[in-house]
Amino acid sequence: MSKESTESASRDKSNVLVKGSTHLTLCTPDSGTGSVLERAIEGYIEQVPQQLKILREALTTGNAESLANVAQILKSASATLGALGNSTRCTALEQAGGKNAQDSANITLKENHDDMPREGEVPLDVVGAGQHIWLVDDDASFQEATATALRSSGFQVTITENGDQVLSMSHHSRPDLVLLGAIMEGLDGFEVCRQLNQRWQGWDIPILLVTGLDDLESVTRAFAAGAAGFIVKPLNYALLIHRILFQLRASGNQRLLRENHEYLTVAQRMVGLGFWRWNATTDQISVSCELAELCGTTPEEFGSGIEALLQRIHVDDLEHIRQEILQMRTHITMRSMSFRFNGLQDAEMFVDQQLASPSPGIILGTILDVTKQKKTEEKISQLAYNDVLTGLANRTQFQIRLDSTMRRAERRKERFALLFLDLDGFKNINDRFGHGAGDELLKIVGKRLRIVLREVDFAARLGGDEFCLIIEGTADEFAAADVATRCLKAISEPLQLGKQTIRPHVSIGITLFPDDGQDQESLLRSVDRAMYAAKHAGKHQYAFYSPELTYLAEQRLALEHDLRHAIEQEEFVLHYQPQICLTSGKIIAVEAFLCWQHPDRGLVPPDEFIKVAERIGMQSELGEWVLHTALRQAGAWRQAGVPPVRMAVNISNTHFRQKDIGSTVKSLLERTELEPSALELEVSESVVQEIGRSKETFSQLKELGVTITLDEFGSGYSSLGSLKHLPIDCLKINRIFIEDVLTERSDSAIVATVIAMGQLLNLSVIADGVETIEQVKYLFGIGCHSAQGLYFSGPVPADGIQELMKVNFL
Template identity: 30%
Template structure:
């Protein structure tokens, strides 16, 4: 393509001649302008390869000014064609940096030579500019900073992104505040300065200071060059910001440490789900080596159950790109273990799947702990039976099943008789062994479908589903009673215990679990009330009796608080003379609605509920105070008998409270007689020490209801006993019942041989009185003499010196 030339000449004939000459030489003339301003505009529009310009253009902008603007705006080369060559013109022309200066007139060959040289120069410059632009773009694309330090002039030059990389504009290599080395971190600065000035090639990664204490990293390459023709040395370097790369490398190092040290197994697969990498924890958890796992699908060797065909497509559709859940994994040896697995998708920038990452951890211990916690939550720690939580759950389930299949469901409420006495006497450790033994015996008798529960203390429940007949419950209850009744060997003793069992049946007795349990509980109390060691089926009147018992217990608590208890006294009479020599204090309850409640109705409730202890303590104190009153009235020899319950006997504070009552009233200890039943002295070691302490206070000790308990008669000689009271059950048949006569004779003979005093209870006839007197019984009490009465009534008898009927030989 021919070079394109523009002519700027204000003389038209000259311009046309020049145009014909250029066209003759083979050039294309794209425009002819006569004024400077028109030339500047035409160059911007036509973009010629060369401008031939006259300097003197008449009015307005001259050629030198137009050439200057063309160079600045369009960078098109200009050659001056002029007749002027004086110094001032040349100086003005030099400022526009023309590509040639040809004086008129000139020959055509001179013009062609000038044009060709100008075009050649411009082509060389364009190549240089292109190379510079290419270098500039390359520096920008690579985000590089290039710098040069001239040692001879100590000048520092730079291009590219150096300022952005360093966070400032360096002007010197070192020394000054804005020197290049001052941007380098102090710990790297000196070593880098030595390297830069040593003349060696440098390739290093160093830290830099950025604003606000931020530390970056740069990669620096530099080399020292000797100056040409004896000039000064030059140091040229290239800088790249590698802060993000260093951070990524740090993250990769951290990820590598995590990958290799985490306790979770990690598998990395390709998009085809074949393993490409695994960590040490995977090998430890599964027993597979890295080589054995490589190239295999985890569904083929790790998962006991493959993920469904839709698993991975759905995973790819999930916005979050991950899934986690519990799976079952298989070790290399074939054993299975539960695992918590996390599967996530890794995508590249276009969004294509490049990896799947599978992490999992063995949760066997968690599941075992959950099972243990669940067992503890639903089982009694002592016996291994179910607890209240299991009772609620299973009873509801069994009731629902019984409704669906229209079958009966039985509930047995079991309470051990006398467990508290053994527990308090032999200790809680012995009580625990007893409960464990009873629970084990129960389990051996129950079917697989039966459910045994320990409610707490000595209470148990058995849920019995699928019984064909009502009699089946009775048979099972009988077996349980027999098993519980067998002797139990405790660490320090061998004991016997019995149980009371209440039975309630769905749907006969109740429709829901609460009512069923309440019915079984009522039946159990009925069995206990009728002698213990037995079972009882629920009947509607039991609920009424249970309600009455509860009302009795609540009423007793209020009676104690409101001081509604009363003491009546029954005279103790010398059978020889009929003289009143003592009293027995008997508690009565003045009920606001029921009137005077006899002890037979409320004492058993008080014993079972534990209220007998505060009642007994009040009786002791009140009886001693009344004795003090009678003594103050002139009857110093009246003896007061007070009953002591089993619970009181077991209380470690009994001796202390008796001593306190004696001290507060000031009565003679010989005037107080404590009546203790045989049941209360079954534990010989305990009773012997307790009785010895009581005897040490100076009080009298009597065994009440003698002959009705189970204690060995030979043990009496070891106890500090003063009196035996013959139970009314033996006195009732005298003198006609031969058995009662024989037993009474034996008791009298035993007492005489042990030098013990005798008192007969329940004397209601003259024949009984005479027979007992003939046997040598010294004292007696009963309705024949006087019923129990308030203290005021008996005070009148004392004042009148009343004598009762005496016995006859």
């Protein structure tokens, strides 16, 4: 190139490659990188004579392999700097060397020597990409020119000369893209590409192989090695930059797609969601990994046709689901259904399935594992209609069943028997062995009743130690007597309570429908009298209702008479059980318990007379007496310097439903000069069952400022619905859940759920029946901060509370 041509090229800033001859004419870029390119060209100019010398020696000695290798290097270097004529002739030299065509090579070498380039520069297109590129090639001029073009476009570039270097770097760092020469000394680019892909599996780092080879075999080897693509020299740098940007964008999209797929996979696994696709025309089915995992297999081993899916459906649901799926072949619509599914190790699952047909003959289905939700629904139903302790029906379900049995028997003109069972000496069991042993006895009795009864019979625990049986198909009293005899025998079998062996006894009353009553009230009254007749006759036997029971009824009237005069004679006393803060270990409230100091029988606990009081209409009077006495005692403690604590009082259903209960409480607070926050009213779940009748009373008490606690929460009725509509402040967890909270997963789940629900609804929660330090630690650990129970103290007289106030219970 002449001096004038060089100066002209230097003045041209258009950044366009001019190819007017076999010589190379280049424009100087504005980016200030010309000096780098000049060095690249100078290196090329210095390199070519040496390479030409080697070519001549190869021709002289007839070394075809050396001729082809050197020609390949010159071809690439010439193409990189735009010396297209030289590159073309080097290609001919390479081919001649491969064919050992010496004459042709001599001619080509002469042409190449005459057209050897002397100076020039490469064009650049600045785009500001910013990513990191590894440039791997043993051609120095290619390195200089390509690195300059990439850096001018905003890329970071790291240059390495051979495969060993780049493999060493790959152990501790990763680029965004690799430009990798195909032919290098040592490891070639194909092998380096293969090893890099193995090491970077999952990182989506594209590798572009740069080669001067233009045969199909090289292209095939590039993709076989895992290359994202290949680039053939000579390079058009403007196109190269766009190719790199496209490849980076594609790898980013691939990475994002993989991440989204992983998110979806994790979410599907978490919720137990799988999907399948069926081609009804070819009967080919494919399933997701999640669905295969639910079935304990892999997508490859799942099966090939729709029968592979259908054979996993429960036999009772199979035909219905089969028809639903087959109908989708001709209906482009969506359907949903639920059924039982045989999953891992043939374990029965409950699933929801959605079907869709996006096109004729293609059926898509999603299967969601709802087993846990189903069990939760069953648990909620059990809480509402079953006794948690024994698993038998509770009072609510018993009343529903008795009503339906009466209507059916009346319609069919049939008879049925009602058996009322009451354990003999159950209070002594509790006093001697503890409430835990008493509850265990109740569980055992429930199990023995289920064994004795037929499938058509019905058993319920009404509360405490009382059970009731409905025996259908009893033509006469002998059938009922037979059932009663079997119950007496089964219940009295020896059992182990702690270290003691006992024989439980039970008294059974029997009444017949319609002989002894034609409605629930009369039937229950007659069977209750029959049960007391059995106890009066010596216990552990059965008795039928009959007119002779009048004498026993008179005895009970005497008890009712004594109850009516007990308040006037000041025979009732209150004992108080402390409620403890699990954070401070101090008493924060006390619960008042009513006891009857009978002149002949001694101290009678409430469970022995409270039902009689309710039956004779004394509960409201007793409730008012308890409220007044408890609040008066709270005032006395305050005057004595006892730190103020809340007074918790159980209020009966009858008393609570009185319209003037709000004014009664307000009047008592004013007389005792206590603020409303000093009083806590504990109401049973049966109170909130009739929200319409009790909502007004709740509102009155709430406006007054009294704390309202839902007692024995979770033991039945519609507790959950009440929390939405009624202004309740506190939930008291039923003691039956606390007893086995450390050993029964269901109990611990219920307790934790109640505590979490209380926190979400901003309700305080107290655990009742705490008896061990392990229960205390567990409750505190899951967020319950108050408790009461025998671990801290049982009910004590009023003067005992003053001493307990000084104790740190933790």
